[in-house]
Amino acid sequence: xxxxxxxxxxxxxxxxxxxxxxxxxxxxxxxxxxxxxxxxxxxxxxxxxxxxxxxxxxxxxxxxxxxxxxxxxxxxxxxxxxxxxxxxxxxxxxxxxxxxxxxxxxxxxxxxxxxxxxxxxxxxxxxxxxxxxxxxxxxxxxxxxxxxxxxxxxxxxxxxxxxxxxxxxxxxxxxxxxxxxxxxxxxxxxxxxxxxxxxxxxxxxxxxxxxxxxxxxxxxxx
Amino acid sequence: xxxxxxxxxxxxxxxxxxxxxxxxxxxxxxxxxxxxxxxxxxxxxxxxxxxxxxxxxxxxxxxxxxxxxxxxxxxxxxxxxxxxxxxxxxxxxxxxxxxxxxxxxxxxxxxxxxxxxxxxxxxxxxxxxxxxxxxxxxxxxxxxxxxxxxxxxxxxxxxxxxxxxxxxxxxxxxxxxxxxxxxxxxxxxxxxxxxxxxxxxxxxxxxxxxxxxxxxxxxxxx
DNA sequence: TTTTTTTGTTAGACAAATCTAACTTTTATT
DNA sequence: AATAAAAGTTAGATTTGTCTAACAAAAAAA
Ligand SMILES: [Mn+2]
Ligand SMILES: [Mn+2]
Ligand SMILES: [Mn+2]
Ligand SMILES: [Mn+2]
Numbered sequence: 396x397x398x399x400x401x402x403x404x405x406x407x408x409x410x411x412x413x414x415x416x417x418x419x420x421x422x423x424x425x426x427x428x429x430x431x432x433x434x435x436x437x438x439x440x441x442x443x444x445x446x447x448x449x450x451x452x453x454x455x456x457x458x459x460x461x462x463x464x465x466x467x468x469x470x471x472x473x474x475x476x477x478x479x480x481x482x483x484x485x486x487x488x489x490x491x492x493x494x495x496x497x498x499x500x501x502x503x504x505x506x507x508x509x510x511x512x513x514x515x516x517x518x519x520x521x522x523x524x525x526x527x528x529x530x531x532x533x534x535x536x537x538x539x540x541x542x543x544x545x546x547x548x549x550x551x552x553x554x555x556x557x558x559x560x561x562x563x564x565x566x567x568x569x570x571x572x573x574x575x576x577x578x579x580x581x582x583x584x585x586x587x588x589x590x591x592x593x594x595x596x597x598x599x600x601x602x603x604x605x606x607x608x609x610x611x612x613x614x615x616x617x
Numbered sequence: 618x619x620x621x622x623x624x625x626x627x628x629x630x631x632x633x634x635x636x637x638x639x640x641x642x643x644x645x646x647x648x649x650x651x652x653x654x655x656x657x658x659x660x661x662x663x664x665x666x667x668x669x670x671x672x673x674x675x676x677x678x679x680x681x682x683x684x685x686x687x688x689x690x691x692x693x694x695x696x697x698x699x700x701x702x703x704x705x706x707x708x709x710x711x712x713x714x715x716x717x718x719x720x721x722x723x724x725x726x727x728x729x730x731x732x733x734x735x736x737x738x739x740x741x742x743x744x745x746x747x748x749x750x751x752x753x754x755x756x757x758x759x760x761x762x763x764x765x766x767x768x769x770x771x772x773x774x775x776x777x778x779x780x781x782x783x784x785x786x787x788x789x790x791x792x793x794x795x796x797x798x799x800x801x802x803x804x805x806x807x808x809x810x811x812x813x814x815x816x817x818x819x820x821x822x823x824x825x826x827x828x829x830x831x832x833x834x835x836x837x838x839x
Numbered sequence: 840t841t842t843t844t845t846t847g848t849t850a851g852a853c854a855a856a857t858c859t860a861a862c863t864t865t866t867a868t869t
Numbered sequence: 870a871a872t873a874a875a876a877g878t879t880a881g882a883t884t885t886g887t888c889t890a891a892c893a894a895a896a897a898a899a
Contacts, residue, residue: 400856420877433857435878440855452864452877483730493724502715508705622886642847655887657848662885674847674894843898853888863878869871 399499402468403427404437405446406498408457409465417454463530470526472498473519474509480520481513481572487520487557516573522553522608536614540590541604543578543611551576553608561606568597576609621721624690625649626659627668628720630679631687639676685752692748694720695741696731702742703735703794709742709779738795744775744830758836762812763826765800765833773798775830783828790819798831 397405404427411426412418420438424431438455441447446461457465475497479485485493510516510528519525526532543549551574554565565571569592579589579596586601619627626649633648634640642660646653660677663669668683679687697719701707707715732738732750741747748754765771773796776787787793791814801811801818808823 398855421875429856430858431877432859432879436856479727483727483734485726485730489726493722493727496722496724497719500715500718502718504707504711505701505705505715508707512705620885643845651886652888653847654849654889658886841899843896845896846894848893849891851889851891853886855885855887856883857885858883859881861879861881863876865876866874868873 405465406468466526466530473525476519477516518552540607545578547613549609549611556606627687628690688748688752695747698741699738740774762829767800769835771831771833778828
């Protein structure tokens with residue numbers, strides 16, 4: 396079994412550079428908050444365990460197996476964030492630190508129950524995609540509600556403003572993370588928008604709309 | 618801050634011998650599943666930190682501060698067990714292993730929210746008392762429902778039989794951990810008992826009653 | 840009260856994860 | 870191409886928690 400430290404290296408290797416850009420020792424060290432020498436030591440160990448591909452002075456990447464482990468940790472991290480946020484009323488900025496610990500709890504049953512309890516959420520409170528039980532993670536283009544096309548259906552995935560007045564107003568309107576929204580209308584006069592949520596239509600200002608992050612469910616679908 | 622290992626030593630020191638009997642190096646080592654030499658090393662460190670009282674070749678005990686830390690870990694352990702049991706449908710015997718990990722999560726807010734979410738439970742699924750937020754832990758005499766006096770009020774704290782048929786029958790009757798029960802009657806003919814739970818009276822067999830662990834709420838009260 | 844058994848301690852070794860300081864390779868700049 | 874800068878590596882040290890094997894003290898048995 397992997398140590399917490401090994402799990403953290405894999406997860407951060409997965410997150411740094413968003414899976415695309417090549418990563419080196421120094422960059423990963425800075426990201427992890429340790430010294431390059433420590434990263435170098437750990438890379439040898441992870442290579443030995445066939446979790447990373449790495450040649451001396453070369454770039455670092457995850458193996459298939461390494462990626463699988465990393466995604467599992469990311470999944471747990473984001474499920475716990477969602478749980479803390481939606482069940483225990485943690486704020487957007489409080490969840491990360493605790494999820495950083497909870498992501499290392501070893502219990503397949505617990506993860507599955509958590510997922511089920513939260514009704515299989517697709518996004519965490521920061522709007523990041525939660526990998527499903529198979530480790531699948533659809534790539535997704537986020538935008539603000541202000542930019543959404545009239546008539547389109549979308550999912551609310553995050554807020555940009557974390558102030559109490561804003562958040563109170565959000566919940567007053569019946570909005571919440573992972574809610575399905577439909578843009579009913581946008582008025583040219585002052586940019587006011589009408590949004591349908593849970594069978595009810597509410598009217599919001601453009602300023603408000605700009606602070607709601609969504610994923611379009613119609614865009615890019617055939 | 619304490620390491621997980623230090624927390625485990627304190628918790629097990631608290632649990633071994635139920636706070637009464639004096640404990641030595643060998644006994645604690647056996648309880649923790651490590652060698653006496655390891656315990657000896659750790660005791661020096663914990664003594665240094667003023668968490669245990671210990672003299673060479675003497676008996677081991679917790680200081681005030683050590684006891685406080687231990688109780689906090691016990692509290693978290695039992696709250697998590699209760700959560701897993703009552704919210705995520707873990708069985709009686711599955712909860713311990715996961716709680717062993719969750720008890721080390723550092724977040725005062727999380728513990729408080731958990732306690733609130735569970736409605737401040739007094740007992741965990743094994744019938745052990747959950748210390749409250751102040752670290753108070755009333756000593757308590759458990760017995761089976763079969764032994765309870767007619768007319769007395771009590772709290773169901775655990776089951777002795779963990780088989781599926783029994784547990785299904787328990788929930789069918791509307792019984793559950795931390796429920797308040799009243800013994801309405803006991804029939805001399807065959808020992809059948811009538812129990813009031815949630816305003817309803819159900820009839821149970823003596824065999825059934827013997828597998829329900831309770832704490833009397835009337836006994837020992839003035 | 841000796842002797843034996845149990846209990847507890849110490850020294851020395853080891854694995855994991857980190858660091859510093861010195862060194863090497865690669866890349867960028869002149 | 871030579872030099873300077875950046876990136877990456879290594880050796881050796883440190884901390885934490887563990888172990889084994891040898892030793893010492895205390896308790897129990899004879
Ligand atoms: Mn972590
Ligand atoms: Mn997140
Ligand atoms: Mn533990
Ligand atoms: Mn318990």
